[in-house]
Amino acid sequence: MENEHFDAVVVGSGFGGSVATYRLAEAGMRVCLLERGQAYPPDAYPRTPKAMQGALWDPSAGGYGMFDLWSFDGLEALVASALGGGSIIYANVLLRKDEHWFVNEDPHGTGHTPWPVSRADLDPHYDAVEAMMNVQRYPTEHAPYDQTPKTNAFHAAADQLGLDWSRPPLAVTFANEGEDPALGEPIEERWPNLHGRTRTTCRLCAECDVGCNYGSKNTLDFNYLSAAQHEGADIRTLHEVRTLAPQTGGGYRIRYVQHDLEREGDSFDTRSLPLQTMTADRLILSAGTLGSTFLLLKNRSAFPNLSNALGTRFCGNGDLLGFVLNARENGTHRMLDPNYGPVITSTIRVGDALDGGDATGRGFYIQDAGYPAFMSWIVEASNVFGSLRRFIRFLRHTLLARIQGDTNLSAELQHLLGGDLSASAMPLLGMGRDRPNGVFELQDNGRLNTNWAMQGSKDYFDRLKRTMEALADAMGGDFVVNPTWLLKRVITVHPLGGCPMGRTASEGVVDAHGEAFGHPDLYVADGSILPGPVGPNPSLTIAALADRIADRILAEPSGA
Ligand SMILES: Cc1cc2nc3c(=O)[nH]c(=O)nc-3n(C[C@H](O)[C@H](O)[C@H](O)COP(=O)(O)OP(=O)(O)OC[C@H]3O[C@@H](n4cnc5c(N)ncnc54)[C@H](O)[C@@H]3O)c2cc1C
Numbered sequence: 336m337e338n339e340h341f342d343a344v345v346v347g348s349g350f351g352g353s354v355a356t357y358r359l360a361e362a363g364m365r366v367c368l369l370e371r372g373q374a375y376p377p378d379a380y381p382r383t384p385k386a387m388q389g390a391l392w393d394p395s396a397g398g399y400g401m402f403d404l405w406s407f408d409g410l411e412a413l414v415a416s417a418l419g420g421g422s423i424i425y426a427n428v429l430l431r432k433d434e435h436w437f438v439n440e441d442p443h444g445t446g447h448t449p450w451p452v453s454r455a456d457l458d459p460h461y462d463a464v465e466a467m468m469n470v471q472r473y474p475t476e477h478a479p480y481d482q483t484p485k486t487n488a489f490h491a492a493a494d495q496l497g498l499d500w501s502r503p504p505l506a507v508t509f510a511n512e513g514e515d516p517a518l519g520e521p522i523e524e525r526w527p528n529l530h531g532r533t534r535t536t537c538r539l540c541a542e543c544d545v546g547c548n549y550g551s552k553n554t555l556d557f558n559y560l561s562a563a564q565h566e567g568a569d570i571r572t573l574h575e576v577r578t579l580a581p582q583t584g585g586g587y588r589i590r591y592v593q594h595d596l597e598r599e600g601d602s603f604d605t606r607s608l609p610l611q612t613m614t615a616d617r618l619i620l621s622a623g624t625l626g627s628t629f630l631l632l633k634n635r636s637a638f639p640n641l642s643n644a645l646g647t648r649f650c651g652n653g654d655l656l657g658f659v660l661n662a663r664e665n666g667t668h669r670m671l672d673p674n675y676g677p678v679i680t681s682t683i684r685v686g687d688a689l690d691g692g693d694a695t696g697r698g699f700y701i702q703d704a705g706y707p708a709f710m711s712w713i714v715e716a717s718n719v720f721g722s723l724r725r726f727i728r729f730l731r732h733t734l735l736a737r738i739q740g741d742t743n744l745s746a747e748l749q750h751l752l753g754g755d756l757s758a759s760a761m762p763l764l765g766m767g768r769d770r771p772n773g774v775f776e777l778q779d780n781g782r783l784n785t786n787w788a789m790q791g792s793k794d795y796f797d798r799l800k801r802t803m804e805a806l807a808d809a810m811g812g813d814f815v816v817n818p819t820w821l822l823k824r825v826i827t828v829h830p831l832g833g834c835p836m837g838r839t840a841s842e843g844v845v846d847a848h849g850e851a852f853g854h855p856d857l858y859v860a861d862g863s864i865l866p867g868p869v870g871p872n873p874s875l876t877i878a879a880l881a882d883r884i885a886d887r888i889l890a891e892p893s894g895a
Pocket of ligand 1: 346349350351369413414416429544577627863
């Protein structure tokens, strides 16, 4: 087959890739988007244990699913593989990076400035992305949203501790424009979505992180990608990019494999898949922090001018997961009901020395979280002693009822089911300004690894954990930190860095407009270009940067 050629090829369809694809297609460029994962229309998300088994991404083991879990030396990282990237499994929070947090952040104190952009540079792009993603705040001014237990408990705990609580913008449709919020109403869309399906407003089922089967989340497939397709972009799923190289005379050669689920089956050496080739005047890498860094490290020999900063400035955006357990009020369990609401409804912001005033230390955010109802069954079942105690009580009472001639067992069954443990719990999600001092490299076996270690940001993590403990206490509960903490490890869902922006090639891999130093027309537009933590959830900043990068691409002819 003859090689295909495009004005621009975009690799990966997350926040960076979707924005770039739309903006370039809208401007009339011939754009091809290559995404390794699958498309997920409403109702396609897995729910049963068997279906969840297939929800992981590892094609050589028959996994073509949306979760991609990595384990590095000092932390675990969860990312997505799907049309729409992380938006498919994310918790919808779209917060701007704090103005004073765009700063010097050199781990060795030599004082260079890795953030080559400011809040003022990004504000117009934040505006554009928020409008496109139709952000809405959790509508607590209306019933039944005002009765969300975890939101109210979290808010009250914040007030008790004097912490700054607010409802962040969420990419979720609670209400159609000009209407009051309502559960399960058909969503009026601005353009037909690429799945050709009807979406409905949020039903508060807390399933955001396992994919929304109602299409209530404003994920990238429903906005940027649907609009890009409408503008003529060629969007291809199950296309995994393997190699990249500059071409003599300009432009780039991209080699990829096309997955075929039926042919590959449960166990298949995907290295044997035939490589196909396409070329482009401009190449935009948006395969995510792990994906883009991996691709550039793997293909480094083809890019002799790439900066030595490749692989540097990695961090997990200060992520720390904790749990409130056994919340109690007036001697009984306090219902936090983590299964009710979107996964995140509200946030606490704790200031940073950079903010001026009384604040000290490195700033962070803590958000209330939830999880789907099926997780509550798992929580109850995993309480082996509690379940056994209830089962023995059930047998005893059933026997007694038989002896006494009571033929109704409803009350006994009611007690057997339990429920207090899972209903009086809720996760807390912390994130903020940890130190971006991790370096990625390829191991001898060709796998990606990073030397990032929690100890490098110990003060930050200790302060964040203490605030979580105080919040749990204020809710009448115990606090349990994610168990990997004991092994000095964290779990991040916000990996950042690896191809950092900088003012010069000694500082970064790409410039402040995402273009690689030494390789014109090669752009990186995703979380890998962040030279340090965002602080709050990073997707809006990634998308805003991609929007700014698109401006630059459109302003410059290729080869300039
Ligand atoms: C459970 C969870 C909850 C989260 N909640 C929030 C939240 O509330 N707010 C927030 O701001 N962030 C949240 N995040 C983080 C957010 O998802 C990421 O920060 C964001 O998606 C990163 O965007 P990106 O463009 O860098 O990459 P991604 O969105 O990760 O997209 C990269 C894409 O590239 C594709 N790809 C990778 N390699 C290749 C290849 N070789 N060939 C072709 N395609 C490839 C991947 O399949 C993926 O689709 C959450 C993440 C998780 C896991």
